Amino acid sequence: MEMNDLLHAAVDSNASDILLAIDAAPMFRIDGELKKTALEPLDPTTISDLCDQVLNQQQKEILDRQKDVDFAITIPRLGRFRFNIHVQRGTYAAAIRRFSNEICSLSSLDLPPVVEELTRLKTGLILVTGQTGSGKSTTLAAMVEAINQRDAKHIITLEDPIEYQFQHGRSLIEQREIGEDCPGFASGLKHVLRQDPDVILIGELRDLDTIRVALQAAETGHLVLSSLHVSSAAGVVDRLVEVFPPEEQSQVRSHLAETLRGVITQKLLPAADSKGRVAALEIMLMNRAVQTSIRESTSHLIPGIISTSRRMGMQTMEQALKEQLLNGKVDPDIIDEHLQELKGEAPKEYSQGLLA
Template sequence: MEINDLLHAAVDSDASDILLVTDAPPIFRIDGKLETTALEPLDPETIRDLCDQILKDKQKETLEKQQDVDFAITVPRLGRFRFNIHVQRGSLAAAIRRFSNEVCNLSNLELPPIVEELTRLKSGLILVTGQTGSGKSTTLAGMIQAINERDSKHIITLEDPIEYQFQHSKSLIEQREIGEDCPNFSSGLKHILRQDPDVILIGELRDLDTIRVALQAAETGHLVLASLHVSSAAGVVDRLVEVFPPEEQSQIRSHLAESLRAVITQQLLPAAFSKGRVAAAEIMVINRAIQTSIRESTTHLIPGVISTNRRMGMQTMEQALKDLLLNGRVDPEIIDEHLQELRGESIKEQSQGLLT
């Protein structure tokens, strides 16, 4: 079996992901659902051979030491693929994500107009959040491309690995890959501030040092875009603050209130009358009420502020889902399922807010 044959099959099937695990045939994720291929179940030797076809010596060393390695490759005429190769039950397994050769324009993503407006900001922190596979990377790439096509800016990205590859347009774009061009996010960020950027893209806010430097960059005249694995806009604040020691949290809340500009929280749902998926986006744009909630640790009040400020471009996830239902873009059963799940999470979050 050749890895390129699998990649070709995934593209032909319009799969977003390929999963390779011992004793199961290759699995494709299509429109968010797992689909079993008609191929034979994989044994450990076959998976290792597939991985060896694309692993470089340095990546093999990382895999040997850490039992896990991330990287991306570009295959001509097929696109770019992100690989995570890891060990499970003593044998190799792989998760492969497919990206388009071309960066999507924001208009094609059909996100609320406020998302394009946010790319016009000169400074501050904008976060795109959601679960794995919710389209965070695609939205961030679309925002960078909007700036690239419109403004003369110096854009620097820090990614692990590089997913979408940009071409210079009106902007000058540098893309740095963790492990290849710099050792880690925090190190790359510290040096980025000396490289005269206007816009900084951070693939993911993973640790205290990265968050600290990102806030510093946002407060010193840079526009910083980043992703975070959080399922609600209000939950972003608590997630970021809780990373810091208790004695720093009050100060961090103050910094966050000043530097945070907006949070876009996404999930993807199957489209009603066509192939593909539709994005539902919760939008939080920072105003005085939200700044006060951040400073005073009353984040359980934020959803109410979002729901009553649609004129500013804000919307809760519940409002976004209902809009998709009214426009007939997603089946009612799918919307109902997500609304029930959302309301369950909301009650849990409100309870936690009241207890703290």
């Protein structure tokens, strides 16, 4: 078995992810659903050979030492793939994410107009959040590309690893890979501030030092875009604040209230026509009520503020789900499922009643 053949099959199947583990056939994630391939189950020798086909010597050394390695490769005419190769039960396993060669535009993703408006800001922090596989990287890349095609800016990205590869448009874009071009997010970000950027993309806010420098960058005249694994806009505030020591949290809330410009929380849902997936977005923008809630540690009030501020472009996840249902883009059963997640319990007849 050749890794190239496996990647070709994934592209032909329009799979977003490939999962490899011993004693199981390779599995593809297609439109969010995990599906077995018709291939033979992998044995330790086969999976080791597959991984060796894409690992370079440095990556092999990291894998031997840390039992886990992340990297990305581009295959001409096929696309870019992010690999996580790790050890489980004493043998290799792999999770492979596929990225398109072409960066989607905001309009092709059918995102609310306010997302494009956020890319016109000159300073502040914008976060795209959601669970793994919710399309955060795709949205962030589309936002960066919107700036790149429209404005003459200096854009610097810090990624682990580099996912989408940008071409210079009206902007000049530099992409720095953690481990290859700089040792870590926090140290790379400190140096980026001396490189005359207008826009900074941080792949993920992972730790205290990175969050601290990101807030500093947003305060000192830069537009900072990043992602966070949080499932609600209100949860973002608590997550960012709780990373800091208790004695700093009051000051951090004040900084957040001044620098945070918007939070986009995403869910990807199967499309009603079974062709691809549809994004539902919760959107929080900064207004006086949200700022006060952040400063006064009353983030439980934020969902109510969002739901009553639709004129500004805000919307809760519940409102976004209802809108996708009314537009006929997602089946009622899927909406019910996600409403149950949000509310704890939702009547099965809810969405059918909404459509009646």
